[in-house]
Amino acid sequence: MDAVLPTGADSGPGFFERARTIAAPGFNRWLVPPAALAIHLCIGMAYGFSVFWLPLSRAIGITQPLACAKDMGFFAEVFATGCDWKISMLGWMYTLFFVFLGASAAVWGGWLERAGPRKAGVVSAVCWCGGLVISALGVHLHQIWMLWLGSGVIGGIGLGLGYISPVSTLIKWFPDRRGMATGMAIMGFGGGAMIGAPLADKLMKHFATPTSVGVMETFLALAAIYFVFMMAGALGYRVPADNWKPAGWNPPAKSKNSMITDRHVHLDVAWKTRQFWLVWAVLCLNVTAGIGIIGMSSPMLQEVFGGRLIGLDIAFNDLTLAQKGSIAAVAAGFTGLLSLFNIGGRFVWASLSDKIGRKMTYFTFFLLGFALYASVPSMAKAGSLALFVAFFCVILSMYGGGFATVPAYLADMFGTRFVGAIHGRLLTAWAAAGVFGPVLVNYLREYQLEHGVARADAYTITMYILSGLLLLGFVCNWMVRPVAEEHHMSEPEAAAEKKIADDTHPHFVADVSALAEEARHSWGVTLAWLAVWIPLGWGIWMTAQKAVVLFK
DSSP: OBOOOOTTOSOOOOTTSGGGGBBOTBOOGGGHHHHHHHHHHHHGGGGGGGGGHHHHTTTTTTTSOOOOOTTOOHHHHHHOSSSOOOHHHHTHHHHHHHHHHHHHHHHHHHHHHHHOHHHHHHHHHHHHHHHHHHHHHHHHHTOHHHHIIIIIIIHHHHHHHHHHTTHHHHHHHOTTOHHHHHHHHHHHHHHHHHHHHHHHHHHHHHHOBTTBOSHHHHHHHHHHHHHHHHHHHHHHOOBOOTTOOOTTOOOOOOOTTOSOOSSOOOHHHHTTSHHHHHHHHHHHHHHHHHHHHHHHHHHHHHHHHGGGGGTOOOOGGGOOHHHHHHHHHHHHHHHHHHHHHHHHHHHHHHHHHHHHOHHHHHHHHHHHHHHHHHHHHHHHHHTOHHHHHHHHHHHHHHHHHHHHHHHHHHHHHHOSTTHHHHHHHHTHHHHHHHHHHHHHHHHHHHHHHHTTOOGGGTTHHHHHHHHHHHHHHHHHHHTOOOOOGGGSOOHHHHHHHHHHHHHHSOOOOSOGGGGGOBOSOOHHHHHHHHHHHHHHHHHHHHHHHHHGGGGO
């Protein structure tokens, strides 16, 4: 429950203010991760938006796309209402998602630290769900710029605020298990598409009519469902009082060369340090390699193995249309399996980082990733489907693990006070990787195909280049050192910063030590976890059913 205003106060902070979210004695910290998951499972649908591309590409023609005139210019196509959109135009929504995710997290990360996670979660819900409503109107009016603006720009802002809203809070609630805590929440972002994509597919089939492909109605239904879940998550956020720590836990003794600091670096100083930009490069290089593979995983498997996926020794180009349909089903199972490992990796690797350290975890990502990427071409030539699939499952687990581990890495080096804002600025690395990765993989593939390289061999050079990027990431991670003493806030500076925070967001709990006494048994905790695990379990089951096709 919320902390209570002191007796005699004339007025208090508004319901959405940070001060209203400071936890009262007896609050169970295990209520916070499901609140974060409720938001991340909704905004994670950004990964699954490709489920709308084919239906939207025939929104006018219904059964077949109605192509625009060949001489029609780009801007004419943007505003045209009598012909269908190309998938390449729809794909810009995916780019806008992650550009504005990174940009909004960077711009408003500092505001989030002041406003608190509840207000940020509410704004995220309004932007993400409001963007879906604008997109639904865009489908109705057949104006693609409204989809770009609605889901791409406004929704992208919601993505950024929703993504970083729980990071600082969870790290403060779980100082003893920072990696595990952020891994639990960020796992939800990877799992959002596993729930949203099959749900959207079922909704589109339900709403489809002879005159509609059902996307507009699906957007509105998803907006309503997501708004309920995201608001429940935002209202479930609580923050610990300053100086709170779990009962019976004491910070480990700090060694001279420890990467973990017990002090704080101000946001305005942190992003100017060498360490910030080295970790920025570490994240960017890890994500560039992984995100390029995510976008091309299905065609890669089909073109590399061809008919061998269905027991025929036939190259991809020589397959019949029916045979290509059969191997596409196998490739869909491969994509689903990668999603499962992407999600699992976020929790497993982040939790492991609590044991071996963040720097060592990233060393593992880069060294193991280098070996796996460099081995993929030989696995493909040998026709070893099982090893090929296994290698990519591990690669995608490390892709997800990189996202989940980096907030704890930042908290270790820069302290916890501004970690949400620092993490927000670091996510510009994701926006950059979202451009570098797909461009690198897609354009290299097209270049090689245009110059007569066989489809089965078109990814060989790409794999070697990506493995080289991981070696560069290894070097950047090796160069990371503890933040210099001069960059830490002095005691007077920390005291002044705390006074500003207290004046803005006064604490209403007199006995801070009492907050360590958590409720041991709480039906609320059980219900909160069931609320997120039931839909997540359904998504995992739906994905697992597709993945089984790989092993038939």
